Amino acid sequence: MKPERKISMSEETKTTEKASVLCVDDERNILVALRRLFRKDGYEIHLAESGAEGLEIIKREKIDLIISDMRMPSMDGAEFLSRAKDIGPNIPSILLTGFSDQESTIRAINEGRISAYVSKPWEDNDIKLKVSSLLKIRFLEGEKERLSILTQQQNEQLKAWNKDLEEKVEARVRELKEAEGMLDQAYRELSKSYDAVVKLLSHAICARENIFSREYPDLPMLAVSLAKKSELSDYMVKQIYYSSLLFELGKLALPEKLLTTPVKLMDVDDFEQFMTYPEIGASVLKGISNFTDTARIIEHHYEYINGSGGPDGLKGSDIPIGCKVLSIVKDYFLLQSGKYDGITYTARDARHFLLEHKNKLYDYQLAKLFFEISKQHEKDNEVKEEHMLSSMNLQPGMILSRDCTNKNGLMLLNEGTKLTNVMIDKLIAVEKIYACPIGVYVWLDR
Numbered sequence: 001m002k003p004e005r006k007i008s009m010s011e012e013t014k015t016t017e018k019a020s021v022l023c024v025d026d027e028r029n030i031l032v033a034l035r036r037l038f039r040k041d042g043y044e045i046h047l048a049e050s051g052a053e054g055l056e057i058i059k060r061e062k063i064d065l066i067i068s069d070m071r072m073p074s075m076d077g078a079e080f081l082s083r084a085k086d087i088g089p090n091i092p093s094i095l096l097t098g099f100s101d102q103e104s105t106i107r108a109i110n111e112g113r114i115s116a117y118v119s120k121p122w123e124d125n126d127i128k129l130k131v132s133s134l135l136k137i138r139f140l141e142g143e144k145e146r147l148s149i150l151t152q153q154q155n156e157q158l159k160a161w162n163k164d165l166e167e168k169v170e171a172r173v174r175e176l177k178e179a180e181g182m183l184d185q186a187y188r189e190l191s192k193s194y195d196a197v198v199k200l201l202s203h204a205i206c207a208r209e210n211i212f213s214r215e216y217p218d219l220p221m222l223a224v225s226l227a228k229k230s231e232l233s234d235y236m237v238k239q240i241y242y243s244s245l246l247f248e249l250g251k252l253a254l255p256e257k258l259l260t261t262p263v264k265l266m267d268v269d270d271f272e273q274f275m276t277y278p279e280i281g282a283s284v285l286k287g288i289s290n291f292t293d294t295a296r297i298i299e300h301h302y303e304y305i306n307g308s309g310g311p312d313g314l315k316g317s318d319i320p321i322g323c324k325v326l327s328i329v330k331d332y333f334l335l336q337s338g339k340y341d342g343i344t345y346t347a348r349d350a351r352h353f354l355l356e357h358k359n360k361l362y363d364y365q366l367a368k369l370f371f372e373i374s375k376q377h378e379k380d381n382e383v384k385e386e387h388m389l390s391s392m393n394l395q396p397g398m399i400l401s402r403d404c405t406n407k408n409g410l411m412l413l414n415e416g417t418k419l420t421n422v423m424i425d426k427l428i429a430v431e432k433i434y435a436c437p438i439g440v441y442v443w444l445d446r
Helices: 028-037 052-061 077-087 098-114 125-163 164-188 194-206 218-228 234-246 249-253 256-260 267-276 279-288 292-299 321-337 347-356 364-381 422-436
Strands: 020-024 043-046 063-067 093-097 116-117 384-389 409-415 440-445
Touching: 020 028, 020 052, 028 043, 028 125, 043 052, 052 063, 052 077, 063 077, 063 440, 077 164, 116 125, 125 164, 194 234, 194 249, 218 234, 218 321, 218 364, 234 292, 234 321, 249 279, 256 267, 279 292, 279 409, 279 422, 292 321, 321 347, 321 364, 347 364, 409 422
Parallel strands: 020 043, 020 063, 063 093, 093 116
Antiparallel strands: 384 440
16 A cells, blocks of 8 residues: 655655545546646546545545545545545545435545535635645645754754754754744745745744844835836735845844844954845745745845845846845835944935945946835835834724734734733733733834
């Protein structure tokens, strides 16, 4: 008997297009229709005209998803799926059922632990969407396992770099393990989406002291605004958004000294070690499919137009557009934080610095675009001011200026949420349960 399908470390480019789907129905015309329906999706389709034949295929082949009819002679769908679970307990399944099969469907849910059911006759888009979603969840579970392994490998590498950093590295290990635990929670609560992974890693980054971007929650929003104004594709806008949240991931490996010293005031050795963080962060993300372009942006976001950046000293058009966007927005806030050259720039001064260094450090067109975007952003912020309030001081209608999390980093409410009485009552209840106050950031009129 072959083991159920698992995602191996070597399957770097595994996608749902290579999935193996088993269709079981005693009516040949139904099987033919299913094969025709999924022909363009690239799945490997296996057909079985009985439950017994389907069980043999599961034993013999690596199956990622089962689609089974409910009404079949000898062995109905509920019994078949129940036996299939004994062979491959983690294989998701879809039950095809008629309107009159409600009692049998309930039995299939209890005995066969089906993942979804589709009424016959089915809607093509409905069944295709269910198949695609279930396969994505199955392969994301494999990605989660690979991320866990990569995290362990990264921790070992960090320990080997410098014995003097052992205590700090152990602290980073605990943070990464905590992030891994939160990742498990996100996979359960947010249907294992990649957005959840990004959000979770972003919270892990911001949990570290002296990460400058944690003080500038508008950084991702401005990066997205610049990308959209530059008429980049929706896909690239998404990658820039991800990278704007995760570009400091590699700093979890750096000692505290390098996070508090302004970049331009570092000595040669410190600067050389500091400049390893983009590659460290990128190496973590490269192990996750669909994050390749995000990793590339992060790896090269310190490149400058004149070739003075790193890690590869790329120039001009050799620098990917996403890196150019993130470089501008990152430096805009870095200048204001005082961690660029020790001077705390105003937003206006930071804007003019970027414009003065166009065609030297920054792309000419992007620098001009960002000048206008950041100028309007500063004007908008003159009307509203961010305040942190306790849950007892919240009022319905207030809008969150940041994500709201509990003491363990678990997401409670998203940035931009308009508060209601019910939400406020729940926040108060959470505070009582954990005996820990929750600081909630909201926008208030100046």
